[in-house]
Amino acid sequence: MSTSNRLTIAIQKSGRLSKESINLLAACGVKFNMHEARLMVHSTSHPIDLLRVRDDDIPGLVMDGVVDLGLVGENVLEEESLEREMKKQASQYRSLRRLDFGHCRLSIALPTEQTFSNIQDLDGLKIATTYPRLLERYLGEQGVKAKAVMLTGSVEVAPRAGLADAVCDLVSTGATLEANGLREQQVIFRSQVQLIQRCEELSDTKQQMIDKLLARIDGVQLAKESKYIMLHAPKNKLKEVEDILPGAERPTILPLSHTDEIVAIHVVSTETLFWETMEKLKALGCSSILVLPIEKMMG
Numbered sequence: 235m236s237t238s239n240r241l242t243i244a245i246q247k248s249g250r251l252s253k254e255s256i257n258l259l260a261a262c263g264v265k266f267n268m269h270e271a272r273l274m275v276h277s278t279s280h281p282i283d284l285l286r287v288r289d290d291d292i293p294g295l296v297m298d299g300v301v302d303l304g305l306v307g308e309n310v311l312e313e314e315s316l317e318r319e320m321k322k323q324a325s326q327y328r329s330l331r332r333l334d335f336g337h338c339r340l341s342i343a344l345p346t347e348q349t350f351s352n353i354q355d356l357d358g359l360k361i362a363t364t365y366p367r368l369l370e371r372y373l374g375e376q377g378v379k380a381k382a383v384m385l386t387g388s389v390e391v392a393p394r395a396g397l398a399d400a401v402c403d404l405v406s407t408g409a410t411l412e413a414n415g416l417r418e419q420q421v422i423f424r425s426q427v428q429l430i431q432r433c434e435e436l437s438d439t440k441q442q443m444i445d446k447l448l449a450r451i452d453g454v455q456l457a458k459e460s461k462y463i464m465l466h467a468p469k470n471k472l473k474e475v476e477d478i479l480p481g482a483e484r485p486t487i488l489p490l491s492h493t494d495e496i497v498a499i500h501v502v503s504t505e506t507l508f509w510e511t512m513e514k515l516k517a518l519g520c521s522s523i524l525v526l527p528i529e530k531m532m533g
């Protein structure tokens with residue numbers, strides 16, 4: 235695989251990260267004809283192949299140099315790194331970008347009725363988790379002597395099933411913990427998706443493709459954070475308007491037909507335009523205030 239000039243990217247086959255991984259590539263202009271059953275998918279627009287696997291396998295595939303790139307949560311990435319370091323296996327990779335999806339945290343949770351005042355209360359407990367290395371590292375740092383019990387799924391039922399006293403699992407909204415009578419007590423790791431690359435030098439062709447992809451990813455991320463703001467403003471209030479517009483250091487000012495008193499202002503802003511600011515603009519005499527999403531950006 236690594237000798238060909240086709241770039242290989244490992245993504246999660248089906249789960250929390252699948253859709254957004256595909257969407258990110260699509261937003262970068264890399265197109266695929268997805269078929270649920272196909273584990274290897276060739277891009278129809280670029281010499282890029284997708285390998286659709288379980289997310290747990292992605293860090294290892296990159297670290298072993300089987301694929302060139304991988305999109306994976308930092309929780310899985312760090313767990314695999316620690317595991318491999320312990321076993322003295324290859325654990326190197328290059329972090330290319332942190333991406334704005336798959337945000338979650340790894341937290342220790344106890345049954346709601348159980349009291350918890352500080353981390354030492356975990357001493358002597360059994361904690362069920364899919365991330366034993368991350369948990370053991372945290373407990374070690376805190377000097378807590380608790381036991382990690384490895385479960386690959388349904389971690390939240392462990393206390394009720396009598397398998398453990400507590401859990402250490404991924405949390406986003408907290409709904410899963412609540413539904414299982416558990417209360418989040420301590421965050422031990424915060425995670426989002428990373429794009430990673432294997433360490434060995436790649437051919438110039440592949441590296442150029444990656445560099446181009448990264449520039450596009452940056453453009454997509456920037457566009458996601460930015461808004462295009464348009465409004466009509468009284469010419470004699472321009473200074474006040476510019477002062478309250480977020481990120482409006484160099485706005486475009488355009489004349490309007492049939493009037494010398496009003497101009498159009500266009501500005502790209504990476505900050506949120508809050509309702510309060512829009513109301514202030516209106517009070518200054520501005521009108522036709524539009525806030526539009528941006529699809530792509532390049533500096």
Ligand SMILES: Nc1ncnc2c1ncn2[C@@H]1O[C@H](COP(=O)(O)OP(=O)(O)OP(=O)(O)O)[C@@H](O)[C@H]1O
Nearest residue numbers: 246249250251288289290307310336337338404406
């Ligand atoms: N509730 C959540 N909100 C946001 N991101 C999450 C959430 N839960 C998990 N994630 C992130 O998404 C990744 C994949 O989660 P998912 O539940 O799909 O994994 P999985 O069940 O282990 O799937 P697989 O079958 O691929 O092993 C997690 O490793 C984490 O990085």
Ligand SMILES: O=P(O)(O)OC[C@H]1O[C@H](OP(=O)(O)OP(=O)(O)O)[C@H](O)[C@@H]1O
Nearest residue numbers: 250388403404405406407408409410411
């Ligand atoms: O705090 P919440 O918003 O409830 O999210 C947390 C849940 O999300 C993840 O599971 P997922 O729903 O992806 O299913 P899985 O465990 O079956 O993979 C995670 O393993 C938790 O169980």
Ligand SMILES: [Mg+2]
Nearest residue numbers: 288289290291
């Ligand atoms: Mg998994």
